[in-house]
Amino acid sequence: MAALVQQENTCELHFSNLHFKIKKKEILKDISGQFPPASLIAVIGPSGGGKTTLLNILSAYSPQNASCDYLQVNGVNTNFEHLRNISCYITQDIHLNDLLTVEENMCFAADFKLGVTHSQIEKNAIITELLDSFGLSTMRTTRAGKLSSGERKRLALAQEMISDPKIIYLDEPTTGLDISSTYQTLAFLKKIAARGKTVICTIHQVCASHFNMFDFAYVIADGQCAYQGRPQDLVMFLHNQGMPCNIHHNPADYFPMEMELVKREVHNRYYTVGQYYMSVFILDLPISTLTVITSNMLIYYLTGQPLEQERVILFIIVSVVMGATTNAIGFCFGTLLNFNNAIFLASCTQVPLLAISGFAIMPQDIPYLVDKFSQLMYVRTGANGFLVAVFGLQPRKLNCPAEAEYCFYSNTHRFMKELQIDPNDYTSALYVLAVWCISVRVITYYTMRYRLSLPIYIPCISTK
CATH class of the missing domain: 3.40.50.300 (P-loop containing nucleotide triphosphate hydrolases)
Structure with a gap:
């Protein structure tokens, strides 16, 4: 019945x-x-x-x-x-x-x-x-x-x-x-x-x-x-x-x-928060991975980077891990705030991280403590991983314009040295990104529970 x-x-x-x-x-x-x-x-x-x-x-x-x-x-x-x-x-x-x-x-x-x-x-x-x-x-x-x-x-x-x-x-x-x-x-x-x-x-x-x-x-x-x-x-x-x-x-x-x-x-007991969170992660993973690989490889090819197997594979790995990390951070902001505030705050936090990650200021010009801090941030480590894949590993000789008398950065390892990046060390970047990705995923799970205001069941006792 x-x-x-x-x-x-x-x-x-x-x-x-x-x-x-x-x-x-x-x-x-x-x-x-x-x-x-x-x-x-x-x-x-x-x-x-x-x-x-x-x-x-x-x-x-x-x-x-x-x-x-x-x-x-x-x-x-x-x-x-x-x-x-x-x-x-x-x-x-x-x-x-x-x-x-x-x-x-x-x-x-x-x-x-x-x-x-x-x-x-x-x-x-x-x-x-x-x-x-x-x-x-x-x-x-x-x-x-x-x-x-x-x-x-x-x-x-x-x-x-x-x-x-x-x-x-x-x-x-x-x-x-x-x-x-x-x-x-x-x-x-x-x-x-x-x-x-x-x-x-x-x-x-x-x-x-x-x-x-x-x-x-x-x-x-x-x-x-x-x-x-x-x-x-x-x-x-x-x-x-x-x-x-x-x-x-x-x-x-x-x-x-x-x-x-x-x-x-x-x-109403359709599923638990953990089950929902894992299902969203599993469903999103192939879509986000395919999107990241497609867009980044298109950029890699159009910018004339060498189609060497080792570089391409490393570039893809860094792209996927970096994409998973940024996706987790975006998901975290989304569980904490409403849509408009999440976009605004996420954008505001990225600007200072970009500024101290070697994009606007050379590492040697950054204060010591700020430099150490930026080395632990996913923006700088992700950028370092991409640079190792493109300019590191085996030294590359960049083309020098005919009208130029001297090209200081024609040797890619010299360029990497100026940025204080080991041209053969890509594992450090992957480790830091992996820690970021896992940590933010765990934090997101608990922020989701907080956002849903899930009850913590306690005995019904008198306050008198």
């Missing part, structure tokens, strides 16, 4: 005195709650009240710096890691592989989530049932990039339903939808909840009729729980607290005071 129609093992989630702060600012202030099973639950409140933060923590999307007395599922103590394993999280901004069709996106998710535990026939059956149930069967061959906002949300949810999560978190699933689309989305989520799933949504703004479609409401104001219970009882609760709601007011509007696709897929 497909994952969608399983009704057993419903989950009731209970948390007590959940506390979260960033530096000295308290976001959640010892709040507690109990979310009933097989229910559509609305987490509502004013902007900045802590709705999304609560969802991020309960889904184990970013539980760092969070603490509580206990977390329970069906009355049994648990932790954030277990919550992550039985749940899925759909963020507000839906990120899909836009170039893939609806069916291809589903197959992609099924292959990663189900692996070899299910045959291809079983996977196809699950995909077909989910697409039929989610109203996407007529769009199998439509590219995800051409879907409407509501259809993208349904596709993202259908992908996560493949692994049969017991708890489903959605961050503002109705944002950007019109009234009709909002009703259809909530009706669809209510149908999923009726099949045994605990569906928890943050809602920023919703009309009164839509608000009453929820089975349970959890109201957050200023990082504290203001109300939890049936939406239909909210008005009476506020009235009893001395805050009567005007008959013309919407109860949901009345109370007291995102690398994103990868982040979602890593969190």
Whole structure:
């Protein structure tokens, strides 16, 4: 039986005195709650009240710096890691592989989530049932990039339903939808909840009729729980607290005071960061290698360099290692910063390195400490490797113009000596470049984990 129609093992989630702060600012202030099973639950409140933060923590999307007395599922103590394993999280901004069709996106998710535990026939059956149930069967061959906002949300949810999560978190699933689309989305989520799933949504703004479609409401104001219970009882609760709601007011509007696709897929257990990083590296390696060899050999030939086997092979080796190093550095900047800032900062760091690498200043004119520093930089060592390949090894006699009385640099080894480069030492350059390449690759892996804000799972303990 497909994952969608399983009704057993419903989950009731209970948390007590959940506390979260960033530096000295308290976001959640010892709040507690109990979310009933097989229910559509609305987490509502004013902007900045802590709705999304609560969802991020309960889904184990970013539980760092969070603490509580206990977390329970069906009355049994648990932790954030277990919550992550039985749940899925759909963020507000839906990120899909836009170039893939609806069916291809589903197959992609099924292959990663189900692996070899299910045959291809079983996977196809699950995909077909989910697409039929989610109203996407007529769009199998439509590219995800051409879907409407509501259809993208349904596709993202259908992908996560493949692994049969017991708890489903959605961050503002109705944002950007019109009234009709909002009703259809909530009706669809209510149908999923009726099949045994605990569906928890943050809602920023919703009309009164839509608000009453929820089975349970959890109201957050200023990082504290203001109300939890049936939406239909909210008005009476506020009235009893001395805050009567005007008959013309919407109860949901009345109370007291995102690398994103990868982040979602890593969190929802498609793959690990290490697996993603290695796959990107393996896929990029042949393309970048072929590009570097083609472009550099074209330059080598057009500049009239000797077509000697030893020089050509060494030139190719240096080109590949240098290309891998610069590619790793670019990838590192890309994981740390957004696109524009990465390009700007990467360019700014290259200028001083070029200046002290013998391109603008002769090595003997560079201060001693700066010279030693530049010898460890990939720009200078890469340049040295290229110079050894082109002008080193066996001495070359460069052509001297007929009108020139004397050509000091006609002997290539004399030129290499002026640059303080051993004409026969290419291994030093390769070693330094290899160290750079490996080190930056390792650093990039950890910067990627930092950028994705992957959780470090800790026991849920009291701060009191």
